[in-house]
Amino acid sequence: MARYQITADDVPFAREFMADPFGYRSPGLQRVLNVMRGLGPQGKYVILCTEPYRRWQLARLPARRGEAIEAVEGVNYDDLGTAERDVFLRRWRDLGGPELPLELLTMRR
Amino acid sequence: MLSLIAYTNTLSAAPGETIAVKVGSYGARTYRADLRRIIQGDRHPDAPGYKDEAIALDLGGERVARHQAIRAGSYVQIADRGNVLAELSSFTLAVPVLPTLIGDTERTIFHLTGIGLELLIDAEGRACAKLGDARLTLAAPLAVKQWILLILSFDKGELCLSALTRESEVIAAGKTSAALSRNAPVAVMIAARAPGENHFDGKIDSPVLFSRALEPLEAVARLALPQNLSRLPDLVVFWDFSRSIDGTEVIDASPHQLHGRTAQCPARAMTGWRWAGQCQDWRQIPELYSAIHFHADDMTDAEWQTDFEVTLPKSLKSGLYAIRLVPDGDEAQAYHCVFAVRPPRATASGNTVCFLLPTVSYLAYANHRLGLDVPGTEVGMGRLVEIDRHHAFLQEHPELGFSFYEVHGDGSGVFHSSRNRPVVDLQPGIKGFLGGLGSNVWQLTADTHITGWLEHQGVAYDVITDEDLHRDGLALLRQYNVVLTGTHPEYHSLQMLDALQGFVDRGGRLMYLGGNGFYWRISFSDAHPGVIECRRSEAGIRPWEPGQGQFHHAFTGEYGGLWRRNGRPSTELAGLIMSSQGFDLSEPYELGEAASDSRADFIFDGIDRTLGRKFGAFGLSGGGAAGMEIDRADFALGTPRNALILGSSKKHTDIYLMTPEDMLDPTPDMSGTQNDTIRADLVYFEKEGGGAVFSVGSIAWAGAMAWNKYENEVARMTWNVLRRFDKRN
Ligand SMILES: [Fe+2]
Numbered sequence: 001m002a003r004y005q006i007t008a009d010d011v012p013f014a015r016e017f018m019a020d021p022f023g024y025r026s027p028g029l030q031r032v033l034n035v036m037r038g039l040g041p042q043g044k045y046v047i048l049c050t051e052p053y054r055r056w057q058l059a060r061l062p063a064r065r066g067e068a069i070e071a072v073e074g075v076n077y078d079d080l081g082t083a084e085r086d087v088f089l090r091r092w093r094d095l096g097g098p099e100l101p102l103e104l105l106t107m108r109r
Numbered sequence: 110m111l112s113l114i115a116y117t118n119t120l121s122a123a124p125g126e127t128i129a130v131k132v133g134s135y136g137a138r139t140y141r142a143d144l145r146r147i148i149q150g151d152r153h154p155d156a157p158g159y160k161d162e163a164i165a166l167d168l169g170g171e172r173v174a175r176h177q178a179i180r181a182g183s184y185v186q187i188a189d190r191g192n193v194l195a196e197l198s199s200f201t202l203a204v205p206v207l208p209t210l211i212g213d214t215e216r217t218i219f220h221l222t223g224i225g226l227e228l229l230i231d232a233e234g235r236a237c238a239k240l241g242d243a244r245l246t247l248a249a250p251l252a253v254k255q256w257i258l259l260i261l262s263f264d265k266g267e268l269c270l271s272a273l274t275r276e277s278e279v280i281a282a283g284k285t286s287a288a289l290s291r292n293a294p295v296a297v298m299i300a301a302r303a304p305g306e307n308h309f310d311g312k313i314d315s316p317v318l319f320s321r322a323l324e325p326l327e328a329v330a331r332l333a334l335p336q337n338l339s340r341l342p343d344l345v346v347f348w349d350f351s352r353s354i355d356g357t358e359v360i361d362a363s364p365h366q367l368h369g370r371t372a373q374c375p376a377r378a379m380t381g382w383r384w385a386g387q388c389q390d391w392r393q394i395p396e397l398y399s400a401i402h403f404h405a406d407d408m409t410d411a412e413w414q415t416d417f418e419v420t421l422p423k424s425l426k427s428g429l430y431a432i433r434l435v436p437d438g439d440e441a442q443a444y445h446c447v448f449a450v451r452p453p454r455a456t457a458s459g460n461t462v463c464f465l466l467p468t469v470s471y472l473a474y475a476n477h478r479l480g481l482d483v484p485g486t487e488v489g490m491g492r493l494v495e496i497d498r499h500h501a502f503l504q505e506h507p508e509l510g511f512s513f514y515e516v517h518g519d520g521s522g523v524f525h526s527s528r529n530r531p532v533v534d535l536q537p538g539i540k541g542f543l544g545g546l547g548s549n550v551w552q553l554t555a556d557t558h559i560t561g562w563l564e565h566q567g568v569a570y571d572v573i574t575d576e577d578l579h580r581d582g583l584a585l586l587r588q589y590n591v592v593l594t595g596t597h598p599e600y601h602s603l604q605m606l607d608a609l610q611g612f613v614d615r616g617g618r619l620m621y622l623g624g625n626g627f628y629w630r631i632s633f634s635d636a637h638p639g640v641i642e643c644r645r646s647e648a649g650i651r652p653w654e655p656g657q658g659q660f661h662h663a664f665t666g667e668y669g670g671l672w673r674r675n676g677r678p679s680t681e682l683a684g685l686i687m688s689s690q691g692f693d694l695s696e697p698y699e700l701g702e703a704a705s706d707s708r709a710d711f712i713f714d715g716i717d718r719t720l721g722r723k724f725g726a727f728g729l730s731g732g733g734a735a736g737m738e739i740d741r742a743d744f745a746l747g748t749p750r751n752a753l754i755l756g757s758s759k760k761h762t763d764i765y766l767m768t769p770e771d772m773l774d775p776t777p778d779m780s781g782t783q784n785d786t787i788r789a790d791l792v793y794f795e796k797e798g799g800g801a802v803f804s805v806g807s808i809a810w811a812g813a814m815a816w817n818k819y820e821n822e823v824a825r826m827t828w829n830v831l832r833r834f835d836k837r838n
Contacts, residue, residue, distance in 0.1 A: 022492065022546055023694065023762075024782070030763055033488070040484035046494040048501070049540060052152050059496065061481065065507040065518075069496060080546075083493055 002035045006097040014092060014100055018107045021084035036091040045087045047077065056083055082108070111502040112136035113174055113436040113444050114509075114531040116411065120468050121449045121574040125423040130432055130446060131413035133531070134174035135502075137436035142168040144419065147429045147447065149561030149815070150537025153548040156729055157561055157818045159538060161431070168419055174436065177414065179530065180305030181508040183407035185348070185359050187297040187369030193345060194221065194318075194367070195295040199264035200345065201319040202228060203328040205275075205382035207256050207400070209519035210310035216405075217302040218259070218309055219316060223295035227302065228261050228270075230309070236281070238270045243287030245270050249280060253311075256382040258329055263289060264322035271325040275382055279325065297369065299348070299359075300403035304372065308405035310519040314381040315399045318345040333383070335396060339363055351399040354378045354391060354663050356636040374409040374525045374640055376402040378663035380656070389658050392666045404517040408510025409527035409640050427452045427571040429466065429560050431537070445536040447553060449572045452588075461590040461835055462570040464560065467598040467623075468528075469575035469605070469631055471552055472641055475532040476503055477512035480542035483652070490542065491693025491764050495549060497540040499533045509533065513600075513629075513643050514652050522653030524663075527640040543692040545731030548812060555730065556595040558811035559622060563593075565819045566828060579604045579633055583611040591834040596623040596811045597738065600631045600643065603667065603677075610682050616799035618834035622827070624789065624808040625687045625738035627672055627679035634664035644669030648770035650690065673746070673770060680747035684794055685740035685806040689787040691765035695736020695809040697726035698756030698791050706753050709793060711833045712803070716822050724756050724791075725823045730812030734823050736761070739789035740806030752794040758807075761787055793830075799837070803830045 013029040025033065042063035047056040048071060058075035062068060077083040085108050092100065113136070118129040132140065148160040189195055206218055211234035219228040227239040234250035238261050245268055251257055257280070258273040271282040299316065300309040317332065320343045331338060338347045344363050352360040354377045359369040371377070378391040381399030391398035419432060431445035449466050452458035479486045480494035481504050487494050496504075503509065510530055511523045534541075534552070541551025548555075563570050570593075577585060579602050586592060586608060598621075606627065613619050629649065631641045645651040646660035649671045662669050672679060673686065680686050703709065704718040716724075725734025735758035742748040761781030766772075771786060772779055781787045789806040796802070813823040 025763065027763070033491075037487040038484050040487075041482065044484060044487075044494075046480070046496050049495055049497040052497070052540075053154055056495070062504070065478075065482070066505060069501055069504055080492065087493060 002038050004031055004035050006032060006035065006092065006095050008098045011098065011100065014088070014104055017088055018085055018104050021081050021088070035095065036088065039091070045090065047083050050076070054078070056080070058083070058087070110498050111444060111533065112442055113140055113434055114533055115434055115444055115446050116413070116528070116531045117432065117446045117448055119448065120528055121451050121577050122421055123451050123454050124421050124425045127418050127420045128432070128448065129415040129418050131177070132174060132416040132434060133177035133413060135176070137174040139171050140174050140434045140436045141171050142417065143433050144168060145431050145433045147431050147537050147557060147560065148564050150554045150557035151548050151550050151729065151815065152538050153729055156548060157565070157815055160561065164425070166422060168432070169417060172416065179408065179411045179508040181373070181408040181510060182301055182305060182308035182405045183371065183373035183375035183403045184301040184304060184308065185299035185369050185371050185401070187348070187359065187367055189295040190367060193365045194297070195223065195291055197320065197345065198289065199321050201260065201262040201321065201323040201328055202316060203258070203260050203332050204228070204316040205256055205258045205314040205332065206311060207382070208251055208253050208309070208311040209521060211251060211253055215307050216309040217298065217307045218300065218313060220298040220302050221295060222298065223293040224289065224291055228259060229307070236270060236272050238268060240268050240287040241290060243268055243285050245283050245285040247272055247281040247283055258332065258382070260325040260328045262322035263287065269322070273325060273329055277326060277329050282325070300375070309403050310405050310517070312379055312400040312402045315348055315350045317347045319343045320345050335399070349399065350377065350401045351381070351395045354395065354398060355634065355665065371401070373407040374637060375404065375407055376524050376663065378659065378661060380658045384658055386658065390661050390666070392661070402521065404519065404521070406507060406511070406518050408508065408530060409525050409637070411530040421450060425450055427458055427460070429557070429572050447535050447537070449574045451573050451577055452571045457588040458571050460569050460571045461588070462568055462831070463586065463589040463592045464563065464570050464572050465578065465592055465594055465598070466556070466572050466574045467595040469600045469602070469641060470595070470598055471532070471535050472526045472528055473513045473600045473631070473643065474534065474552055475512045475526050476509050476534060477514045478503060479514055482515060486542055489690070489692050489764060491691070491762065492546060494542060495540050499536065499539050502533060516653050522645065522655055524642055524644055524655065525640050529639045543737065545692055545695060545737055545809060545812070547731060548729040552597055555597070555808070555811060558729070558815040559593065559595065562814050562819050562824060562827070568831070575605055578608050582608040586612045586617060589617065590837055591618045591620060591831060593620045594623050594626060596808050598623055598626045599628045601627055601672065602631055602633055606672070606677055606682065613682065613796055613800040613802055614798070618801045619683070620830060620834065621683045621685070621802065621804040622810055624740055624806055625690065626740070627682055628687050630667060630669055630672055630675055632662045632664040632667055637664065646670035647674060650768055671770060678747045679740070680743060683804045684742055684748050684752045684792040684802055685790060685804050686743050686746050687768055688739050688741040688789070689761065689765040689767060689781065690738040691762055691781060692737055693731065693764050694762055695728060695731030695733030695807070696758040696761055697723040697733050698735050698789065699759050700724050700756045701754055703753035704755045708795065709753055709755055712755065712793060712826060712829050714829045716826055725813050727816045727821065728809055728813030729815055730809035734810050734813035735789035735807045737808035741786060741788050742790040742792050748792070749794050752792050754790050754792055756791040758789045801834060803834070
């Protein structure tokens with residue numbers, strides 16, 4: 001469905017997101033997020049509640065009903081903001097986004 | 110994952126009545142049951158704390174958990190009588206079909222058990238007939254979503270199968286030699302080989318059997334004139350799906366009267382092969398609604414055995430309860446069968462406050478898979494989809510059946526939902542998809558913010574369910590001064606709306622503590638106990654449409670869709686109408702001039718009502734009192750002239766968009782930061798005769814009530830209103 005392609009023009013929106021993964025968005029960031037969050041269902045990133053409201057694990061949705069959700073081993077989060085930032089960077093890469101400045105990549109955790 | 114799931118035979122029982130509990134093991138070896146009263150079910154660290162209460166009632170000790178399977182898939186079953194079918198020596202079966210899914214597996218259209226005759230679509234999508242050991246497959250695969258007429262005949266050792274278009278053009282034909290022999294009692298299955306086996310997805314239109322082999326064109330000519338069939342001497346059966354559309358009976362219009370029944374609620378009142386737009390309402394020309402749409406994943410009755418029964422003590426007070434099942438001694442893994450203990454049927458409880466548990470809306474969302482099936486759900490949530498163990502279980506067990514938010518495997522909409530099956534999201538303490546940043550709870554668990562608050566305030570209250578309201582009407586509400594709704598009472602039958610409207614028209618007081626309320630029409634049917642039907646016609650925020658010509662419910666003939674389009678906009682009852690939805694953040698209301706109106710004095714008792722002040726800028730559901738799904742006052746759409754708009758939310762994120770029914774001509778300014786219609790209004794109005802309505806127009810309101818352990822201005826305002834509403838003038 002999504003037509004929009006992430007380019008170097010979107011780097012400021014990555015900066016905006018990494019600074020605050022929740023809240024009001026600039027129209028440019030909203031457009032980037034619409035592309036990222038509309039992906040799936042096959043392989044879509046979701047988070048498993050491993051300890052209610054305390055700990056989450058990255059996982060990916062299967063293609064079809066009835067198939068199991070696949071946990072990504074070793075990728076756990078202690079808060080939702082960290083999960084959002086990590087998945088944003090994964091999707092940025094998956095969607096062919098340009099290299100991001102190191103200071104954004106290190107904001108992951 | 111869940112190691113044990115269960116359901117009860119009812120969602121509402123009076124003291125002294127008996128509830129049957131049906132349990133299925135999905136890994137658990139044993140379990141113990143107890144009865145709990147549910148008080149507050151949100152487990153977020155900032156919530157007031159999970160709270161329930163053990164009821165001293167011995168439900169027996171440890172029990173062995175046994176597996177009970179669920180066989181999804183709808184079908185029609187007919188028994189032979191008088192050997193009408195068993196003694197066939199030659200025949201023609203003529204049946205129009207419109208397959209919606211082909212491939213992967215064989216899909217049975219018609220099966221005459223005991224004779225071994227079967228008409229099916231094979232795994233490659235080709236029409237195929239089997240008789241004894243003979244197998245006849247047509248060369249060309251069938252197209253999906255197109256009518257095709259299948260004519261299967263047998264005479265003197267020769268089996269012939271032809272496929273024709275609606276225009277009588279032969280697409281494919283073939284013949285083979287075969288023998289007819291009977292080896293078991295004869296019965297008919299339509300749309301499955303056997304229950305749970307090789308189900309068909311798509312429409313089947315009124316199959317006809319003749320007692321001799323007919324040329325395909327002659328058979329098609331006969332199908333085109335169904336009114337003449339019953340007088341043909343060689344007619345054996347004519348299962349006329351256009352009769353008894355509202356029930357489970359399948360009528361044989363031949364003189365033999367080999368009637369049958371549907372199982373698992375396939376969609377009826379569906380356009381047949383001769384419908385071409387002649388009418389839109391099946392009641393006008395029922396004979397054009399001669400098809401049934403079957404789905405391999407239809408599920409309205411799990412048909413489980415009862416494991417034990419619970420007789421409720423006669424002294425048990427009305428409330429929200431659950432039979433808790435603890436598998437293998439692990440309380441953290443408990444499964445809850447939630448139900449209401451309604452007040453006694455014969456006598457008034459003496460309580461004057463009533464919480465209306467929105468069980469119809471719970472069923473509308475039963476086992477919903479929005480975060481699993483629909484990628485765009487994350488866009489609407491504004492953050493990652495969270496999966497808890499009930500979601501993981503749902504993903505692996507689609508046979509539990511769907512909610513009104515899903516499509517079937519063939520892409521068609523889910524018209525039916527049922528309580529006769531495990532509903533794994535009807536439990537306290539579980540995660541939602543749409544509950545907003547914070548607790549992220551939805552429906553039942555969000556509604557326990559209200560029951561928890563009632564307990565916190567020490568209110569004596571009754572709990573009744575939507576189904577109680579539908580059955581008992583205003584007679585059930587008469588004893589109350591105040592009715593409180595849940596957070597999201599979205600779906601209503603006409604009888605439910607009439608009862609609530611009649612209540613406020615006769616002096617009753619309504620506290621609508623939710624959002625997107627009174628939005629969709631549903632129907633109940635005595636022929637389908639525990640099942641509701643919903644057809645989302647024309648407008649509304651909806652995941653599917655019912656298909657052209659199929660907007661009227663089969664259960665009742667009612668025109669489905671929004672109450673707004675059915676002459677009963679929610680403004681009439683509640684003063685508000687659905688405005689927008691977004692599942693990320695919530696906002697405060699900003700107080701308006703009407704907050705200082707003397708009629709609102711009691712509402713603001715102890716609350717600062719400075720014009721423009723932000724009210725309710727906190728909460729467990731998105732961080733504000735106004736959000737998730739929000740309603741506005743709209744005088745042009747029926748909000749009473751005397752309604753006081755006490756406050757309004759003034760901005761929302763751009764995830765909040767205008768509804769399709771408001772968005773007549775889309776322009777790029779219809780989102781939450783730009784458009785003034787996207788707001789929640791806080792409304793109060795009085796009615797002649799002493800009735801009054803307080804409406805919050807927001808799903809997030811109750812999440813704000815529960816903030817800071819119910820000590821805050823939103824809870825305070827709710828209390829001010831309840832206290833006043835409960836006093837009769
Ligand atoms: Fe809704």
